[in-house]
Amino acid sequence: MRLSTAALLLLLASCLSPGHGILEAHYTNLKCRCSGVISSAVSLNIIDRIQVTPPGNGCPKTEVVIWTKMKKVLCVNPRAKWLQRLLRHVRSKSLSSTPQAPVSKRRAA
Secondary structure, three states: OHHHHHHHHHHHHHHOOHHHOHHHHOOOOOOOOOOOOEOOOOOHHHEEEEEEEOOEOOEOOOEEEEEEOOOOEEEEOOOOHHHHHHHHHHHHHHHHOOOOOOOOOOOOO
16 A cells, blocks of 8 residues: 555656646746847838737846738847837827727716
8 A cells, every 4th residue: 555655656746847847837937939039120011010028937138029911920129229219109109099088077966
């Protein structure tokens, strides 16, 4: 009986290898998405969406990922001048195009 319990515990412990450990179950062992970046400008006509990921969760650098309309993924240098201008333009456009909330007046009872 003791031998089977010990064998079962040994088998269970061997299943908990670092590759399948607790950290990966809670998504805290993430790595950088971009292995290399480009600095050349990307045409605005082909950009579908832009994602800016701040440092953290295993990646110490800011990452900018651009998805094109042709389903291609590009990692862009976050310090590129053209990208900084584009992000400022997008932010100012999204702030100015936000519709105002409707105001309802309450009647006095």
